[in-house]
Amino acid sequence: MRCAAGHSFDIARQGYVSLLTGKGSAHRSDTADMVAARSRVFEAGLYAPIVAAVAERCAHSRVIVDAGGGPGQYLEAGLTAAGDHAVGIGVDLSKFCARSAARRHPAALSVVADLWAGLPLRDGVADTVLSVFAPRNASETARVLGSGGRWVVVTPGTGHLAEIVRPMQMLSVGQDKTRRLAEEFGDRFGEVVEQRVQSQVRLSESALTDIAAMGPAAFHRTPEQLAAAAAELASGGPVTATLDVTVTVARRR
Ligand SMILES: C[S@@+](CC[C@H](N)C(=O)[O-])C[C@H]1O[C@@H](n2cnc3c(N)ncnc32)[C@H](O)[C@@H]1O
Numbered sequence: 001m002r003c004a005a006g007h008s009f010d011i012a013r014q015g016y017v018s019l020l021t022g023k024g025s026a027h028r029s030d031t032a033d034m035v036a037a038r039s040r041v042f043e044a045g046l047y048a049p050i051v052a053a054v055a056e057r058c059a060h061s062r063v064i065v066d067a068g069g070g071p072g073q074y075l076e077a078g079l080t081a082a083g084d085h086a087v088g089i090g091v092d093l094s095k096f097c098a099r100s101a102a103r104r105h106p107a108a109l110s111v112v113a114d115l116w117a118g119l120p121l122r123d124g125v126a127d128t129v130l131s132v133f134a135p136r137n138a139s140e141t142a143r144v145l146g147s148g149g150r151w152v153v154v155t156p157g158t159g160h161l162a163e164i165v166r167p168m169q170m171l172s173v174g175q176d177k178t179r180r181l182a183e184e185f186g187d188r189f190g191e192v193v194e195q196r197v198q199s200q201v202r203l204s205e206s207a208l209t210d211i212a213a214m215g216p217a218a219f220h221r222t223p224e225q226l227a228a229a230a231a232e233l234a235s236g237g238p239v240t241a242t243l244d245v246t247v248t249v250a251r252r253r
Pocket residue numbers: 027028029030038067068069070071072073074091092093094097113114115116131132133134135215
């Protein structure tokens with residue numbers, strides 16, 4: 001691919017395009033092991049209620065951008081809900097995520113790019129932007145959304161996986177998420193609607209390891225440490241944990 005300024009970018013054999021320039025990014029992105037763990041969690045249906053809530057918000061969309069989309073399960077579900085005429089663009093800093101996202105749906109494009117360097121899209125082209133457990137660049141989201149477009153943000157609540165956060169040495173959720181989100185919306189977004197999604201999941205030892213290993217705990221703990229924590233926690237059998245997230249939808253003014 002070649003841009004208007006004459007820079008060229010290779011389309012990888014696996015179907016994604018990396019738009020990172022030579023110096024790359026200072027930010028940490030998901031590794032191959034994290035992507036594999038995340039994919040097993042989705043394949044086991046453990047996050048199904050969250051996937052369903054996000055997909056519902058994508059109905060009638062024509063251009064869906066999954067910003068910090070990871071391996072692309074939410075984009076896949078959103079495109080399926082949106083129907084035949086929709087296209088999706090997964091944007092992630094991780095090439096391992098981009099490889100996975102490129103394969104998920106025939107209408108999905110997959111791009112490696114740094115959200116903080118800007119979304120590689122023209123102004124106003126998207127009607128839905130997803131930010132699911134991902135970094136959020138509010139001004140870029142506002143720029144690429146057309147008027148009336150939806151920003152669908154998923155944030156964990158304080159109860160999210162509360163039973164396992166400490167024993168699995170995962171990072172706990174900050175308390176000021178709601179205030180931060182309101183600041184990000186500012187006056188560019190309105191009609192804010194929140195839906196809380198809560199449900200219980202039964203987690204086996206391997207599912208416990210995967211849930212910890214797909215997130216930031218993987219940057220701070222070795223696989224052996226996470227496996228040992230899971231073995232101890234599930235020594236009496238599968239553990240019940242709570243999913244508790246808020247799906248917030250805001251409209252671009
Ligand atoms: C917790 S994961 C969530 C992935 C996906 N949305 C999901 O919920 O399955 C956060 C994602 O953000 C990506 N990410 C982190 N910093 C980024 C950046 N600066 N630009 C683009 N993606 C980034 C990571 O590589 C990772 O895939």
